[in-house]
Amino acid sequence: MDYAKLWFVLWAVLWTGYFALDGFDLGVGFSGWLAADGEEERGNVFSSLGPFWDGNEVWLITAGGATFAAFPPVYAGLFSWLYPALLLILFSLIARGVSLEFRGKVQSSSWKSFWERTAAVSSFSAALLLGVAFGNLFRGLEIGAGGYTGTFLGLLNPYALLTGLLFCAFFFFHGQLWLSFKTSGPVALKAARLAGGAWYALLLLFAAFAVYSYSATGLSGNFLERRSLLALPALLAAALVSAKVLLARGSGRGAFFASFAAIALFSLTGFAGLYPALLPSRLDPAFGLTVYNSSSSVYTLRLMTAATLVLLPVAVGCQVWVYRLFRTPLTAGELKRSGMY
């Protein structure tokens, strides 16, 4: 068994889990206020994330930790070469986390609106910058023989910005769908309408991203070489269409699951295109960090595989249980009892 290849898959799965789960937290964070009218409705919007967001964010921590353990040079390169971008993502995630936690702690309109604005700005910048970072991965970084030679401004190239916008559109759609079945009354209705509109923007950005990726990156190579991989983007298209159909039929929950699948398939399509590189070089493929030149020793990878096979199912099981426990929206009484909203 080639453990380095297996860990490429697990690495992709962990990032995918993060995008599909925290994606709706970020989307609600920066666009939820559009579906809400007045402080009470905004309270419903934010409390819909209450029991979940922290657990969702752990997928990011796990993806980061797994990168460190399984591909140390990738972890070192990604985080130090993209220093300013990572720093901004970090500040955004810190601000997002505290604003969700602090918002309901003081019963004052100006306090709440301050943290709502902070949540909106920080969620948006986290979504955008994560997209920009992965856009640059897809495009390839300026990695030379002696390491990275690019600049921060170079990261803000048109392709990466387009990927960033695509992430934002995805999370906007995902977040509004979440609200459409996790809240009730006018908020849910408005969220469903917003999601319906956002779908067209998402599709447009998606088409642009596909064309741009085909012409300006090496992502398509693997798909042309191994046609069976085309199943991923095909399923992605199907998931996007079903999200719209289900939404039109009034099933917010169904549409949310379809968009969950779409984000997951989008992410997996991207990773399938990257393989075998984790950090490809656009100067010369030989300088890129790949499963062949950047993985940990077989001993470590075997240990990590065993640990992951035991621990990750337990973690996922707990999360599934929590999603089922809080299947129905929190009642006003429960929110009051939580003492947090």
Added chain:
Amino acid sequence: MDTLALSRLQFAVTAMFHFLFVPLTLGLGWLTAWFETRYARSGDENYLRLARFWGKLFLINFALGVVTGITMEFQLGMDWAEYSRYVGDIFGAPLAIEAMAAFFLESTFIGVWVFGWERLSRKAHAASMWIVAFATNMSALWILLANGWMQHPVGYVLRNGRAEMVDFKALLLNPYGWLEFFHTVFSGWVVAGFFVMGVSAWHLLRKNQEELFKKSFGAGAVFALASSLLVAGVGDMSAVNAAKNQPAKFAAMESVWETRTAAPYTLLVVPRLNGEGNAVEALKVPYALSLMAFHDPHAEVKGLKDFLPQDRPPVLPVFLGFRTMVALGALFILLSALGVFLWRKDLLGKYPLFLKAMLFAIPLPYIAIQFGWLVTEMGRQPWAVYGLMRTAEGVSKTLAPAQVWLSLGGFTLLYSALGAVDFWLLAKYARKGMEA
């Protein structure tokens, strides 16, 4: 300052700030779970109020512990890329396992505890806090096994230009990691015990909800006394361990310059600011240092002069940090024992001065912990991994000082603001008292 100095400063600032929130989390979870279990078993609503009151303070504190923890994970790659490349094969595993084995649990079940009051039975709800408390302490275990490896690297070989793991069991059973774990979690429990005593004392002084706050004062006092005895016991073992495995650190902790057998313990020491040796050495207790370091009155204690100047840790901060920590540790035993005594005799109301002192004692365990980390981490210098990799070799090569200036400034501003808000919220909810 160069990238190295700035990165070290940034790591110190962010780690010390992170560790303002972690210790209380480590202890207060257990106490909250304990109160709620008493409620779940007896149905006594007073215990429910205790659990909800302390649980709320737990949450406010927990929020900043979580968000500042992300920084710690990102930063090793951002500022210490060379370190991460060199040791990631062995050092990364415990961090990844921590996320999967502990952090998932605490982040998932904290939501269950906050929002699940009407969706779970009493016992299941109390269980969710037990899981959170257990998982936060497990987090500490994996992180400290990683740090323990930096202090005392085991289970690796140098191969392919890096340190590769060959024996996970050695990492898992590294005594250095376990001593650090117990010393750290017990000291976190001391923080929680003093926090609970201090806040309760504030209310008792004002005669608010006296019955309830007497209960929590008592629980805090017993918890603090037991933990401060445990922390001292493990502290003694840790010093022995340092003397054996990190002699330069131990020599700096005591500012010992000359190697000798049957070394005396010097009560009054003033290290020289420049150059080698101590300016003042007075009041020697014969054999005591050898006894302390090796539990043998005739053992040889290594002095700093046995190490090349570039292999010595900075002496003054390590020495002062260690003495302060030990003195405070002794004070915690005294104060908590007095607390237990006065609580058992129901005399707390008669000694308002003691109650006031306990309020002002809240920061002391925090200070002791920060000094403890200063001893551990500064005492390890000049090594990032003791004897294996120097800190200077670990810093990211692609990083310009200006970048770290900016990030350090950003962290300082953001953390100061968040710290101020969180402190204010804690004080606000602590003053509010329990629900009627």
